Amino acid sequence: MNSLILTAATRVLVPVIVAFSFVVFMRGHNAPGGGFVGGLLAATAFALIAKARGTDAARRALHFRPLSIAAIGLACALASGFWGGIARGQFLRGMWPLLEATGSHLPLGSIPLFDLGVYLVVLGAVTGILFALDDAIEEDD
Amino acid sequence: MTDAVAPGWRHLPAVASALAFAGFVSLVPAVVAGGAPTLALPWVPALGVEAAFRLDGLGLAFALLVTGIGALILLYAASYFRTDRRLGSLLLTLSAFEIAMLGVVTADDLVTLFVFWEATTITSWLLVGFDHERGAARAAALQALVITAAGGLALLAGLLLMGMTAGSWRLSGLGALQTSTAYPLILGLVVVAAFAKSAQWPFHFWLPNAMAAPTPVSAYLHSATMVKAGVYLLARLAPNLGDTALWHGLLIPAGAITMLIGAVWALRQTDLKLMLAWTTLMGLGLMTLLLGVGTPAAITAAVGFLLVHALYKAGLFLAVGMIEKGAGSRNYTDLGALARAMPVTTVVVTLAAAAMAGLPPFLGFVAKELIYAATLGNLLLTLAVVVANALMVACAGMIALRPFAGPPRSPNPTPGDPVWGLRLGPVVLAVLGLGFGLLPMLAENWLIGPMHHSVAAAPLEGHLGLWHGLGLPLGLSVATWALGLGIYLNLNRLRDGLAAAEPRLPRTEAWYDALMAGLFGVARAITAATQTGRATSYLRVTFAVLAVMVWGALLTGPIAWPSLAQLRAATFIDWAITAIVLASIAIVLRSRSRLTAIAALGGVGSGIAFIFILYGATDVAMTQLFVEILVVVFLGLAMVRLPTAGDLPFRRLNALVAAALGIGATVAVLAVLGTPLDPVLSTFFEANSYPEAHGRNIVNVILVDFRGFDTLGEISVVVIAAVAAIAVLKRRVR
Amino acid sequence: MELLLAVLVGALVAAGAYLMMSGRTLPYLFGLTMISNAANLAIFATGRLTFGKPPLVPGDAETLAGAANPLPQALILTAIVIGFGLLVFALALALKSYRGLGTDDIDAAAAEERT
Numbered sequence: 001m002n003s004l005i006l007t008a009a010t011r012v013l014v015p016v017i018v019a020f021s022f023v024v025f026m027r028g029h030n031a032p033g034g035g036f037v038g039g040l041l042a043a044t045a046f047a048l049i050a051k052a053r054g055t056d057a058a059r060r061a062l063h064f065r066p067l068s069i070a071a072i073g074l075a076c077a078l079a080s081g082f083w084g085g086i087a088r089g090q091f092l093r094g095m096w097p098l099l100e101a102t103g104s105h106l107p108l109g110s111i112p113l114f115d116l117g118v119y120l121v122v123l124g125a126v127t128g129i130l131f132a133l134d135d136a137i138e139e140d141d
Numbered sequence: 142m143t144d145a146v147a148p149g150w151r152h153l154p155a156v157a158s159a160l161a162f163a164g165f166v167s168l169v170p171a172v173v174a175g176g177a178p179t180l181a182l183p184w185v186p187a188l189g190v191e192a193a194f195r196l197d198g199l200g201l202a203f204a205l206l207v208t209g210i211g212a213l214i215l216l217y218a219a220s221y222f223r224t225d226r227r228l229g230s231l232l233l234t235l236s237a238f239e240i241a242m243l244g245v246v247t248a249d250d251l252v253t254l255f256v257f258w259e260a261t262t263i264t265s266w267l268l269v270g271f272d273h274e275r276g277a278a279r280a281a282a283l284q285a286l287v288i289t290a291a292g293g294l295a296l297l298a299g300l301l302l303m304g305m306t307a308g309s310w311r312l313s314g315l316g317a318l319q320t321s322t323a324y325p326l327i328l329g330l331v332v333v334a335a336f337a338k339s340a341q342w343p344f345h346f347w348l349p350n351a352m353a354a355p356t357p358v359s360a361y362l363h364s365a366t367m368v369k370a371g372v373y374l375l376a377r378l379a380p381n382l383g384d385t386a387l388w389h390g391l392l393i394p395a396g397a398i399t400m401l402i403g404a405v406w407a408l409r410q411t412d413l414k415l416m417l418a419w420t421t422l423m424g425l426g427l428m429t430l431l432l433g434v435g436t437p438a439a440i441t442a443a444v445g446f447l448l449v450h451a452l453y454k455a456g457l458f459l460a461v462g463m464i465e466k467g468a469g470s471r472n473y474t475d476l477g478a479l480a481r482a483m484p485v486t487t488v489v490v491t492l493a494a495a496a497m498a499g500l501p502p503f504l505g506f507v508a509k510e511l512i513y514a515a516t517l518g519n520l521l522l523t524l525a526v527v528v529a530n531a532l533m534v535a536c537a538g539m540i541a542l543r544p545f546a547g548p549p550r551s552p553n554p555t556p557g558d559p560v561w562g563l564r565l566g567p568v569v570l571a572v573l574g575l576g577f578g579l580l581p582m583l584a585e586n587w588l589i590g591p592m593h594h595s596v597a598a599a600p601l602e603g604h605l606g607l608w609h610g611l612g613l614p615l616g617l618s619v620a621t622w623a624l625g626l627g628i629y630l631n632l633n634r635l636r637d638g639l640a641a642a643e644p645r646l647p648r649t650e651a652w653y654d655a656l657m658a659g660l661f662g663v664a665r666a667i668t669a670a671t672q673t674g675r676a677t678s679y680l681r682v683t684f685a686v687l688a689v690m691v692w693g694a695l696l697t698g699p700i701a702w703p704s705l706a707q708l709r710a711a712t713f714i715d716w717a718i719t720a721i722v723l724a725s726i727a728i729v730l731r732s733r734s735r736l737t738a739i740a741a742l743g744g745v746g747s748g749i750a751f752i753f754i755l756y757g758a759t760d761v762a763m764t765q766l767f768v769e770i771l772v773v774v775f776l777g778l779a780m781v782r783l784p785t786a787g788d789l790p791f792r793r794l795n796a797l798v799a800a801a802l803g804i805g806a807t808v809a810v811l812a813v814l815g816t817p818l819d820p821v822l823s824t825f826f827e828a829n830s831y832p833e834a835h836g837r838n839i840v841n842v843i844l845v846d847f848r849g850f851d852t853l854g855e856i857s858v859v860v861i862a863a864v865a866a867i868a869v870l871k872r873r874v875r
Numbered sequence: 876m877e878l879l880l881a882v883l884v885g886a887l888v889a890a891g892a893y894l895m896m897s898g899r900t901l902p903y904l905f906g907l908t909m910i911s912n913a914a915n916l917a918i919f920a921t922g923r924l925t926f927g928k929p930p931l932v933p934g935d936a937e938t939l940a941g942a943a944n945p946l947p948q949a950l951i952l953t954a955i956v957i958g959f960g961l962l963v964f965a966l967a968l969a970l971k972s973y974r975g976l977g978t979d980d981i982d983a984a985a986a987e988e989r990t
Binding site for chain 2: 024028029030031032033035037040041043044047051066067070071073074077080081091092094096099107109111114115117121122124125126128129130134136137
Binding site for chain 2: 881887888892897900913917919921927928929934937944948949952956958961962970973974979
């Protein structure tokens with residue numbers, strides 16, 4: 001699988017895909033996209049690295065352990081829930097401090113935080129399984 | 142030897158229990174004055190269920206017993222198991238039991254009562270099976286659980302019937318139910334529950350078996366509290382269900398039989414703890430009998446004896462633990478002449494045994510006089526009670542004299558009284574039995590009178606006293622002592638005779654063994670027939686049942702088929718995509734190459750993604766496409782490690798099931814399309830997505846805002862699936 | 876088009892069920908994927924079809940009418956991700972059981988237990 005072209009291409013492509021996945025996630029509230037799609041797209045980028053340069057390279061590119069990413073994602077989602085829960089007495093109640101303060105429709109608030117949680121959970125879970133699967137297969141060789 | 146729990150913490154449960162006891166004591170004046178403190182919290186308001194508690198005389202007396210004896214037992218247990226690493230779990234479970242028991246005796250709501258009742262069953266199962274590494278302890282725990290939990294089910298049915306019949310879910314609001322048509326059924330169910338819990342014949346055998354429990358547990362559960370829950374239930378419901386021919390007919394014979402069985406077989410035992418278990422059966426039978434008689438005098442006797450019994454029996458159980466710790470055995474044939482070496486134990490046992498034998502001036506004597514006065518009307522009953530009490534006198538003599546007098550015998554070469562933590566509880570209990578006897582007014586005003594008032598629904602008439610004058614009860618007492626002495630003097634012969642007769646007698650436990658054997662047999666047969674261990678046959682059954690359900694619903698229900706006008710005409714692109722997907726399915730089914738099959742599977746997914754794009758589901762299509770890419774990547778990785786399936790042999794049965802299910806699915810989708818769509822939710826989302834949730838992508842807003850709780854659950858599932866898959870993959874296989 | 880979708884659902888269910896009953900791990904995984912797809916399509920179809928109008932509130936409006944039904948889409952979107960998680964878990968099990976038992980027969984574990 002050590003295709004020279006693929007290896008070279010991933011160096012350029014992956015940062016672009018990851019950046020794009022984040023854009024997809026950010027615009028998701030008002031246009032097609034969001035945490036699920038963005039997370040899957042980012043995971044695809046790391047799958048690409050794993051294919052081209054091996055799991056270790058993909059791990060390095062990810063920087064954090066996959067399950068830690070997933071756990072942080074879950075924590076984000078819970079934090080979003082408690083934010084509304086504490087401020088308004090309803091768990092997961094949407095909070096839009098920026099909108100209330102300035103009227104700006106920038107997606108900042110508890111709901112985008114929740115979606116970020118989704119993004120991280122999907123990214124962490126998929127890459128985690130991918131790396132484990134790769135390890136398990138290499139173990140056989 | 143190190144402490145299992147740090148000294149400061151070891152006694153925390155006992156202190157907490159003592160504080161609770163003090164709290165209940167502070168309520169005594171209010172209850173004695175006729176009040177009933179009540180606490181009700183809403184629980185399931187839609188069903189009228191409340192977490193309601195009420196303290197009347199009966200509840201308060203029980204609450205005092207539960208917390209007071211509980212404090213002493215927890216103190217005792219902390220010393221008894223001081224170096225045992227399981228002490229923490231024992232104290233925790235005992236405390237949990239205490240709370241559950243407290244709930245039972247204070248609950249005023251029927252559902253609350255049931256919940257706490259079951260909690261006592263479960264915690265007592267844990268406590269009886271405390272030595273869970275011993276098979277006998279596990280078997281005894283299971284037996285106690287099965288019998289008392291079966292009783293619990295009967296109780297649930299009985300309570301629900303009562304609630305529906307009376308139209309009230311409060312125990313205090315049930316009113317008289319004796320004339321309702323459901324009365325016989327209600328009474329039957331309640332009686333089964335009470336008999337199972339209080340070990341009445343024919344359920345009695347679980348109690349002696351439960352002596353597999355550690356001594357503090359037996360002292361608490363099997364003498365003072367849990368086994369009295371059944372008696373409590375009968376006493377509690379006596380005003381609502383009592384005093385009918387059926388009530389007398391059920392309670393009196395069962396109580397009498399239990400009383401006599403317990404008294405006779407107590408003589409047979411040489412293990413002091415087992416002997417106490419059998420005498421407990423005698424006591425429980427006597428209480429049931431007295432509640433069955435149900436006259437004011439009998440109720441006074443029942444509640445009086447209940448108090449006496451709780452004090453002396455818990456004290457004796459704990460004292461047996463002292464003997465075991467101090468002398469190394471609890472079998473009286475191994476023991477003798479311990480009085481000098483173990484003075485505290487000797488005094489405690491003597492005091493408690495004197496109460497048990499009903500000697501003056503103990504409260505036990507007062508109670509026995511009451512019992513005789515209450516049963517005088519019926520010669521047969523009087524006779525039974527005298528015989529049972531005489532046997533108790535003999536047993537009391539055995540416990541008080543055999544270990545402490547006679548030739549010196551002790552497995553422990555240097556017997557002695559155990560540490561103070563083990564002494565305090567038994568001493569307090571034994572002294573209380575004497576103190577209440579000397580000052581019967583105290584017991585009457587604080588405990589027996591209010592209890593009587595609750596059960597008889599009328600205040601106590603007359604007074605308790607040590608001296609009732611030269612009457613028939615006193616004569617019967619004297620006769621009892623004489624008979625008891627006679628039995629005691631011939632004890633060894635009687636015991637050996639009983640031991641010889643035992644194998645020839647029918648075992649009452651036989652029905653339980655047969656029932657369990659039958660249950661396991663049926664379970665085994667069903668398992669053997671259905672659990673082949675073959676995943677393919679499970680799948681076949683699952684899909685077949687699913688097909689039957691789908692077709693059953695389609696064939697039996699009224700179905701509105703969609704008219705062609707309701708359906709959208711298929712365009713060329715629709716036809717093309719459908720053809721591609723169908724062809725891909727065929728390739729997956731027929732292909733011999735793994736790679737081709739995986740590619741075709743990707744074709745199926747991509748085709749479906751295209752359908753999503755065409756019909757306005759952009760988000761879904763994107764998700765589907767990325768998942769499809771990842772599926773191909775993952776299957777591609779795994780494919781290398783999994784063998785090619787090659788040609789799958791055609792299986793007609795599987796094909797038939799699959800076809801039935803598939804056609805059923807098609808027809809079901811069409812049938813749904815024929816029914817009108819209720820757009821209320823979708824309209825709501827469309828109208829509120831931007832104004833309320835500040836998002837223009839409605840699908841995303843539903844996911845992260847309107848239905849955020851669902852999504853939270855879903856991403857949790859994703860994390861769990863990942864953790865599980867990674868754990869499976871990381872695990873090394875042989 | 877709904878008619879075609881219904882046929883597709885039926886075909887996917889039938890093929891998926893047949894493959895899952897084949898007793899081999901790789902076909903089983905294919906079948907699982909197909910049945911997931913079938914369920915999603917069925918939900919989508921029963922939510923009614925609207926051609927080419929995603930449920931996005933236009934920039935100059937507050938509310939939306941006449942676009943595709945957003946509710947089934949939200950349901951399907953998470954179902955796809957969950958289905959993927961399920962598939963991957965089954966895949967992990969399949970790999971490990973093949974490594975442990977040396978066969979991809981999904982009844983092999985039971986057979987081994989009996990001997």
